[in-house]
Amino acid sequence: MKIPxxxxxxxxxxWVKMEGNLAYLGITDYAQDSLxxxxxxxxxxxxxxxxxxxxxxxxxxxxxxxxxxxxxSGTVKKVNNVLLDNxxxxxxxxxxxxxxxxxxxxxxxxxxLLDHVEYKKLCAKL
Amino acid sequence: xxxxLIFEVGKPGRKGYSLPKCDVPVRVIDEIVPxxxxxxxxPELPQVSEVDAIRHFTALxxxxxxxxxxFYPLGSCTMKYNPKINEDVSRLEGFSxxxxxxxxxxxxxxxxxxxKMDLMLAEITGMARVSLQPAxxxxxxxxxxxxxxxxHEHNKxxxxxxxxxxxxxxxxxxxxxxxxxxxxxxxxxxxxGNVNPAELRQLMSEEVAGLMLTNPSTLGLFEExxxxxxxxxxxxxxxxxxxxxxxxxxxxxxxxxDMGFDIVHLNLHKTFSTPHGGGxxxxxxxxxxxxxxxxxxTPVIQxxxxxxxxxxxxxxxxxxxxxxxxxxxxxxxAYAYIMTMGAAGLRNVSETAVLNxxxxxxxxxxxxxxxxxxxCMHEFVLxxxxxxxxxxxxxDMAKRMMDYGFHPPTVYFPLIVxxxxxxxxxxxxxxxxxxxxxxxxxxxxxxVEESPELVKGAPYRTxxxxxxxxxxxxxxxxxxxxxRKNNE
Numbered sequence: 001m002k003i004p005x006x007x008x009x010x011x012x013x014x015w016v017k018m019e020g021n022l023a024y025l026g027i028t029d030y031a032q033d034s035l036x037x038x039x040x041x042x043x044x045x046x047x048x049x050x051x052x053x054x055x056x057x058x059x060x061x062x063x064x065x066x067x068x069x070x071x072x073s074g075t076v077k078k079v080n081n082v083l084l085d086n087x088x089x090x091x092x093x094x095x096x097x098x099x100x101x102x103x104x105x106x107x108x109x110x111x112x113l114l115d116h117v118e119y120k121k122l123c124a125k126l
Numbered sequence: 127x128x129x130x131l132i133f134e135v136g137k138p139g140r141k142g143y144s145l146p147k148c149d150v151p152v153r154v155i156d157e158i159v160p161x162x163x164x165x166x167x168x169p170e171l172p173q174v175s176e177v178d179a180i181r182h183f184t185a186l187x188x189x190x191x192x193x194x195x196x197f198y199p200l201g202s203c204t205m206k207y208n209p210k211i212n213e214d215v216s217r218l219e220g221f222s223x224x225x226x227x228x229x230x231x232x233x234x235x236x237x238x239x240x241x242k243m244d245l246m247l248a249e250i251t252g253m254a255r256v257s258l259q260p261a262x263x264x265x266x267x268x269x270x271x272x273x274x275x276x277x278h279e280h281n282k283x284x285x286x287x288x289x290x291x292x293x294x295x296x297x298x299x300x301x302x303x304x305x306x307x308x309x310x311x312x313x314x315x316x317x318x319g320n321v322n323p324a325e326l327r328q329l330m331s332e333e334v335a336g337l338m339l340t341n342p343s344t345l346g347l348f349e350e351x352x353x354x355x356x357x358x359x360x361x362x363x364x365x366x367x368x369x370x371x372x373x374x375x376x377x378x379x380x381x382x383x384d385m386g387f388d389i390v391h392l393n394l395h396k397t398f399s400t401p402h403g404g405g406x407x408x409x410x411x412x413x414x415x416x417x418x419x420x421x422x423x424t425p426v427i428q429x430x431x432x433x434x435x436x437x438x439x440x441x442x443x444x445x446x447x448x449x450x451x452x453x454x455x456x457x458x459x460a461y462a463y464i465m466t467m468g469a470a471g472l473r474n475v476s477e478t479a480v481l482n483x484x485x486x487x488x489x490x491x492x493x494x495x496x497x498x499x500x501x502c503m504h505e506f507v508l509x510x511x512x513x514x515x516x517x518x519x520x521x522d523m524a525k526r527m528m529d530y531g532f533h534p535p536t537v538y539f540p541l542i543v544x545x546x547x548x549x550x551x552x553x554x555x556x557x558x559x560x561x562x563x564x565x566x567x568x569x570x571x572x573x574v575e576e577s578p579e580l581v582k583g584a585p586y587r588t589x590x591x592x593x594x595x596x597x598x599x600x601x602x603x604x605x606x607x608x609x610r611k612n613n614e
Contacts, residue, residue: 034544036521039599049208062595063538126544 001123002029004095008110009119010071015095016113022077024098024112027059027068030123032094035061038087043099048076050102052109057099059090072109074102129189129589132172132182133606142176153591163265170608189589191533192403197555197563201505201536201548202296202344205398205403206407211466212459226450230435240451241427243461244411248580251370251390252383253413253575256571257423259452263371266391266410267302267338272444273389273421274336274365275306280421283363286335290364292321294344294540296371308335315542319347319498331359336365341385342372342503344540346483356386365389365418374552375480375504385550388415398460409456423447461546473571478553479504482560486551488533489564493571497543504552510545518574518581520545525592526573526584530566546597 003009008016008026013031017024032038037066050056056072056076078101090097102111114122143336159553174182192198198205205385214221220235230237240258247256260266278286278463289308291299293315300310311329316322321339337359349355359366366429368387374397382390394409395402402408414422424443425436436451480503487496487506494508510520524547536548551560573581585591 036538037596039596056427064541 001033003096003107003116003120003123005116007095008071008113008115009122010069010109010113011122012069014068014071016110017095017098018055018110020029021085022101022105023072023074023104024101025056025071026098027090027094028119030126031059032091033058035062035066036063038090040091041087041099041123043079043081043084044076046079049105050074050076059087068099070102071113072102073105075105077101077103129185131606132174132179133170133608135178136173138173140173140175140178142174142179154248161286162449165259170606196611197532197551199535199549199563200533201346201507201550202371202539203402203536204371204393204504204550204552205222205533206374206396206552207401207554208399208459209250209400209463209466215454215462216458221455226454229350230433234434236454237427237436239458239461240454241429241434243457243464246461246464247392247411248413250373250377250380250381251368251373251392251413252385252387253390254322254416255426255446256392256411256413257426257452258409258411258457259446259448259464260391260410260412261448261453262395262408263393263410264298264302265447266393266412267298267367268305269410269423269444269447270367270389270412270414271302271306271308271338272393273396274367275308276421276442276444277365277418278335283332285333286364288331288333288334289516290326290329290337290359292339292343292572293319293542294319295338295340296369298345299338299340299369303338303558313337315343315345318350319343319345319500320350320396321355323358323610327358328496330362330364332363332380334359334362334364335563336367336388338369339371339387340372341382342375344372345498345507345543346372346375346502346505346548346550347500348375348503352385360386364370371396376474377476378469379476385414388418389413394456394460399460399463400456407453407456409453409460411452411457413611417584425451474505475553479551482553482555483549486549486560486564487555489517489560490549490567493568494547494550505548507540508547508549513571516526516546516574516578518578520547522576522582522584523547523570526570526581527566528585529587530570532563532566571589 009028013028015026015028038059038061040060044050044056050070052070052073054070056070057068059066059068081096084101085098194203195208224233224236229506243258244256246558248254261267265507287309288311289303290311292501303310313321313326313329343349356366365388366386368382368390370392372391373392382531390413392411394400420440420442421444424440424446425437428435428437428438483502483504483506487502490508497509510523513523520537523535527534538546540546540550
């Protein structure tokens with residue numbers, strides 16, 4: 001199970017990587033492994049304003065469909081449309097397969113997320 | 127050998143019929159049907175002889191697997207044996223030869239059967255009346271929730287727009303709730319597999335229309351706090367909805383009505399032995415407590431002055447939910463089943479179903495992780511977590527079971543159990559079958575230890591091997607397209 005250093009994690013198995021003033025979001029290795037082969041994804045539209053904890057998209061695998069939640073509040077600035085046609089890349093490389101980039105509403109929310117050590121502990125308990 | 131499509135078998139002009147000379151005036155189709163509805167090219171139909179058609183479908187039927195072939199433990203589906211007497215009874219001319227538009231006086235026998243079935247199902251579930259209209263389970267849920275909404279609206283409580291559903295629920299529950307315009311709130315399952323009463327109490331409010339519950343749950347466990355749960359919901363003015371998917375565990379022992387449920391749907395194609403696979407068709411009767419009877423779909427079948435009649439005079443009714451009277455022939459089959467079994471027989475069905483599940487669970491729990499260590503009801507859920515750590519998933523093991531000649535259990539459901547395998551042996555199976563199945567599963571567990579790659583490549587003995595499930599979902603081929611002809 002890959003849990004890279006230097007990025008943040010949510011309890012719902014999303015990862016957050018800050019680049020400049022944008023937060024790139026995706027789902028973790030644990031999430032893709034639990035879901036199995038991903039066949040469809042749905043993503044929000046550019047300009048959508050979403051609150052932390054709100055569903056921002058859907059990931060559907062051969063086993064189940066799951067909502068993906070916003071790990072922090074923000075405005076959607078970029079959507080990775082390439083991913084819509086190649087959802088299997090989430091299985092192959094979850095941390096390179098960003099779904100959306102948002103401009104965080106409140107940068108302090110980032111501090112409430114888990115670091116790689118805390119997230120590793122969480123996964124070990126599941 | 128790969129199975130060719132029937133379209134690929136024939137030759138142009140080959141046929142399996144010969145029609146006599148036409149002895150009625152010939153009419154040209156263009157004069158009867160408006161042009162926009164007429165096709166411009168010939169349909170691509172198979173052109174085969176009778177024996178070609180028979181061999182084709184006989185070959186297909188041999189690839190089929192059903193309850194009549196062997197063990198079929200698909201959890202939460204109650205794949206029990208369908209007694210053949212049901213088929214005989216439903217084919218009696220008085221049932222199969224009637225037209226649904228006949229007046230009440232001409233179909234007294236059919237109406238009597240519907241009325242008696244309504245009352246028998248009400249007796250089994252502890253409800254006042256039952257509508258036999260819904261076409262199958264999810265349709266029963268939708269009808270039941272429409273009744274719930276109509277009841278709250280009638281009581282001027284339109285603000286009740288939320289419905290509470292446990293995280294173990296069948297996917298149809300939140301889907302049905304969304305269909306009637308309800309917002310779904312999830313309630314978590316506690317470590318014993320019950321709905322957590324403390325959390326439920328917090329979620330209840332004057333905005334909650336009700337709670338949808340399956341009891342026993344999809345974990346195969348009886349809700350230990352059901353009386354308290356019902357009180358919590360009723361005390362805040364909500365209603366309790368019973369998903370009848372798992373009724374096979376409790377018939378003649380307890381009743382949803384006695385537990386406090388207000389609305390119940392049943393699946394005749396699960397609990398009451400009507401055909402399940404291949405589109406059934408199903409039947410999903412919905413039953414209600416006395417105060418909800420006025421909201422039931424119309425027509426309600428009544429017995430007045432010695433006659434059975436279809437009663438449409440129900441001003442509060444949610445209306446008709448299915449053309450005519452539901453899947454009538456299915457109701458006849460289920461009626462035949464209930465009459466064959468009798469009250470004591472139905473209780474025996476549930477007792478045997480629960481005994482079989484516990485027997486198999488106890489044989490298997492040594493080799494597979496059992497996440498909820500309790501006496502189970504008619505089904506149980508194992509986790510393939512231990513095997514997954516060795517690189518073999520539940521899916522791989524399910525495929526391997528097919529090599530040993532039986533249908534796999536439900537896998538990856540309920541969602542709260544990792545690598546879930548949900549077994550429902552039903553009352554159909556005898557001890558020898560259960561012993562044999564346990565042997566095979568222990569053998570597969572051993573294969574996971576000794577030759578994991580073998581299990582990961584399964585199945586080997588089925589007509590086709592491992593399917594590309596991702597491709598099947600993403601690029602399904604749903605229609606045969608003829609190969610291009612040379613001159614095109």
